[in-house]
Amino acid sequence: MSRPASLLLALTGLALVALATLALPRLVNDYLVRIVIVMCINAVLVASLSIGNGFTGVFSLGHVGFVAVGAYVSGILSLSPAAKHAYLPELPHWLATLSLPFLPSTLAAGLACVVLALLVGAPLMRLSGYFVSVATLGFLIIVNVVLINATDFTRGARTFTSVPLETTLPWAVGWLVVTLTVLARMVYSPVGRRYLACREDTIAAQAIGLDVLPIRLSAFVLGAFFAGVGGSLYGHYLGSFSPASFYMAYTFALVSMLVIGGMQSLTGAVAGVVLVTLASEILRNLERGFDIGAFSVPPLYGASQIVLGTIFILVMIFRPSGLMGDRELTLGLLTKQRRNQPEG
Amino acid sequence: MGFTPLLKAFVAAIIGGFGSIAGALLGGYLLGALEVFIVAFLPSEVSPYRDAIVFGLLIAFLLFRPNGLLSPNREVKL
Numbered sequence: 001m002s003r004p005a006s007l008l009l010a011l012t013g014l015a016l017v018a019l020a021t022l023a024l025p026r027l028v029n030d031y032l033v034r035i036v037i038v039m040c041i042n043a044v045l046v047a048s049l050s051i052g053n054g055f056t057g058v059f060s061l062g063h064v065g066f067v068a069v070g071a072y073v074s075g076i077l078s079l080s081p082a083a084k085h086a087y088l089p090e091l092p093h094w095l096a097t098l099s100l101p102f103l104p105s106t107l108a109a110g111l112a113c114v115v116l117a118l119l120v121g122a123p124l125m126r127l128s129g130y131f132v133s134v135a136t137l138g139f140l141i142i143v144n145v146v147l148i149n150a151t152d153f154t155r156g157a158r159t160f161t162s163v164p165l166e167t168t169l170p171w172a173v174g175w176l177v178v179t180l181t182v183l184a185r186m187v188y189s190p191v192g193r194r195y196l197a198c199r200e201d202t203i204a205a206q207a208i209g210l211d212v213l214p215i216r217l218s219a220f221v222l223g224a225f226f227a228g229v230g231g232s233l234y235g236h237y238l239g240s241f242s243p244a245s246f247y248m249a250y251t252f253a254l255v256s257m258l259v260i261g262g263m264q265s266l267t268g269a270v271a272g273v274v275l276v277t278l279a280s281e282i283l284r285n286l287e288r289g290f291d292i293g294a295f296s297v298p299p300l301y302g303a304s305q306i307v308l309g310t311i312f313i314l315v316m317i318f319r320p321s322g323l324m325g326d327r328e329l330t331l332g333l334l335t336k337q338r339r340n341q342p343e344g
Numbered sequence: 345m346g347f348t349p350l351l352k353a354f355v356a357a358i359i360g361g362f363g364s365i366a367g368a369l370l371g372g373y374l375l376g377a378l379e380v381f382i383v384a385f386l387p388s389e390v391s392p393y394r395d396a397i398v399f400g401l402l403i404a405f406l407l408f409r410p411n412g413l414l415s416p417n418r419e420v421k422l
Contacts, residue, residue: 138399
């Protein structure tokens with residue numbers, strides 16, 4: 001496709017997304033709008049997880065650590081001075097008087113995660129296989145312990161509250177579009193092919209002159225930036241959260257969405273989020289009991305978890321590389337085909 | 345529930361040396377002693393960070409002695 005045509009197509013797509021975003025709150029009720037917001041936030045997080053875990057082959061379990069850092073950094077920055085005085089009286093003076101709007105605090109959260117990812121990733125990206133998973137899990141635990149104990153900044157294990165509720169549907173959709181655009185541009189570029197080369201065969205990648213460490217580190221840092229952004233969105237969506245909100249349960253939720261959707265595809269990341277969220281919402285409503293004709297099913301609380309787990313197992317048996325595998329759903333043409341064509 | 349002990353067991357196994365029973369025993373004792381020493385001898389401000397120290401140690405081990413204490417130090421393969 002020629003450049004103006006693809007640009008036109010992209011603009012049309014953006015316009016459609018914008019239209020849908022504006023129309024949705026008028027068409028459906030508040031509950032569904034909130035589900036869509038959560039889906040968008042989770043899609044940002046899972047897509048940013050896929051760039052490290054799926055495309056670069058560094059299976060990190062510490063992604064939620066960055067989400068937590070993002071939520072807390074942006075929360076501290078955007079809390080009003082009065083709320084800071086009430087809840088965080090021990091803050092240093094320059095922080096106590098500072099109160100940033102939503103966008104700057106979100107960007108600051110992303111940048112804080114970039115700095116942290118550079119520090120943590122520089123040593124950890126030397127590891128491979130399950131070693132890197134365990135080490136990043138250690139990072140998650142360290143973040144959790146520090147958040148619980150840095151009471152001057154985070155209120156410790158108590159709930160960090162009265163963060164302004166800023167994450168509306170346009171913000172969430174907007175950040176999702178930005179995330180997917182940036183990640184797709186990265187992954188389907190020469191840089192992205194280096195990621196794939198490092199994943200497929202590290203030794204062969206080194207043999208053709210690729211330096212594995214900086215390549216892995218760049219993917220890790222890029223993922224961490226969007227994790228921080230997603231954390232900020234999540235924090236400003238919930239309004240109050242605690243270190244326990246960003247721990248093992250959330251890690252495994254995100255990882256299972258990624259694995260169900262397909263680790264090597266951005267479409268798969270989004271599909272996994274949509275599928276898991278919808279399935280768990282539908283099952284949660286069915287759990288309260290329902291009627292089929294003359295039969296009535298009694299409420300079975302907790303059954304939705306069992307059904308969800310069974311669905312995950314079935315998906316893994318019949319589609320071991322996730323629903324999408326390594327295929328992408330693009331505007332009318334599959335990226336696989338485009339890859340085989342000469343550049344031009 | 346029970347997740348933290350599982351992780352601690354994993355840390356002990358890595359410190360001692362994966363695949364070596366003597367190493368697992370040694371790692372377990374070392375880890376237990378370390379946790380108690382942190383609480384007993386270091387100032388009380390440090391003791392809440394016990395888990396962070398343990399997992400920091402795990403990361404250090406993975407980086408510098410990925411085979412643990414009781415196995416020969418082999419070249420780390422990327």
